[in-house]
Amino acid sequence: MTKLAFIGAGRIAQAIIGGLINQGFVAANMTAADPDTRILDSLPEGVQRSADNLQAASDADVVILCVKPNMTKSVVSDLASTLTGRLLISVAAGIRASDLTTWSGGTTVIRCMPNTPALIRQGMVGLYSSDASTEQRTLAEELLSAVGSTAWFESDDDLDKVTALSGSGPAYFFYLMEAMIDAGVALGISEDASRTLVLNTALGAAAMAVESAESPSQLRANVTSPGGTTEAALKVLASQGLPANMDAAVRAAYHRAIELGENASPR
Numbered sequence: 001m002t003k004l005a006f007i008g009a010g011r012i013a014q015a016i017i018g019g020l021i022n023q024g025f026v027a028a029n030m031t032a033a034d035p036d037t038r039i040l041d042s043l044p045e046g047v048q049r050s051a052d053n054l055q056a057a058s059d060a061d062v063v064i065l066c067v068k069p070n071m072t073k074s075v076v077s078d079l080a081s082t083l084t085g086r087l088l089i090s091v092a093a094g095i096r097a098s099d100l101t102t103w104s105g106g107t108t109v110i111r112c113m114p115n116t117p118a119l120i121r122q123g124m125v126g127l128y129s130s131d132a133s134t135e136q137r138t139l140a141e142e143l144l145s146a147v148g149s150t151a152w153f154e155s156d157d158d159l160d161k162v163t164a165l166s167g168s169g170p171a172y173f174f175y176l177m178e179a180m181i182d183a184g185v186a187l188g189i190s191e192d193a194s195r196t197l198v199l200n201t202a203l204g205a206a207a208m209a210v211e212s213a214e215s216p217s218q219l220r221a222n223v224t225s226p227g228g229t230t231e232a233a234l235k236v237l238a239s240q241g242l243p244a245n246m247d248a249a250v251r252a253a254y255h256r257a258i259e260l261g262e263n264a265s266p267r
């Protein structure tokens with residue numbers, strides 16, 4: 001069976017480890033390395049623990065890099081000699097696969113961008129690799145599907161776009177929920193009731209959009225009766241520029257993702 005080493009055993013590593021155990025992956029085939037012994041103590045039973053990244057990686061077929069983006073260059077460079085012949089999967093936001101390949105001395109790299117609902121296994125994960133084999137791609141997809149849905153992309157630039165859309169996307173929806181809850185409170189509904197109404201509406205709308213064969217645009221049209229309440233609200237959102245604002249917001253996140261990659265490895 002494939003042996004995995006997680007370098008960094010924080011939130012995203014623990015989400016993937018938990019998801020894999022849930023799917024029947026044998027805990028003893030996973031090693032997690034982290035300098036924080038409290039983090040190591042909190043790992044599920046059976047998972048091997050190590051304070052030494054090199055030792056963890058040297059026993060693995062696949063090394064999954066789960067450290068903060070600003071740590072990636074030094075961590076991968078230190079591991080380079082051990083990474084030969086192994087697959088390196090990185091979840092570090094903004095860090096380009098091309099840089100990971102350079103720092104690792106030519107190891108095959110798969111760059112992934114999960115989002116925060118991965119922590120409850122409802123994430124969206126974008127993946128990209130320039131050189132992984134079909135078998136390596138299938139393996140990465142199996143591993144990452146432990147925390148949500150997966151989709152492949154064609155370039156590092158695409159992954160910066162994924163970062164802007166689904167990576168940062170949960171916060172856009174949280175912001176919308178926050179604004180709707182505040183609007184309910186401003187109308188005189190209690191905060192608790194407003195929260196219940198808004199969160200369940202968000203959940204129902206997302207589930208309906210995912211399950212329906214119709215586009216979100218058509219679903220919106222279906223509930224917008226001429227002269228009705230929904231139309232009155234949507235007219236205000238359109239006239240105050242919701243689509244243009246969202247376009248500008250996603251572009252800002254995309255440019256910031258590019259900057260983060262540049263900062264990690266200036267060209």
Ligand SMILES: NC(=O)c1ccc[n+]([C@@H]2O[C@H](COP(=O)([O-])OP(=O)(O)OC[C@H]3O[C@@H](n4cnc5c(N)ncnc54)[C@H](OP(=O)(O)O)[C@@H]3O)[C@@H](O)[C@H]2O)c1
Binds near residue numbers: 009036066091
């Ligand atoms: N959480 C998410 O929803 C999410 C979504 C998308 C992408 N990501 C990416 O996932 C990566 C990890 O994020 P996270 O939320 O899991 O962060 P986290 O909870 O802070 O986990 C990172 C872990 O790495 C440890 N670490 C620090 N230096 C290390 C080293 N040299 N060797 C090994 N481990 C080391 C940290 O220990 P200390 O705390 O002691 O420093 C910490 O336990 C980031 O690159 C982030 O961009 C996360």
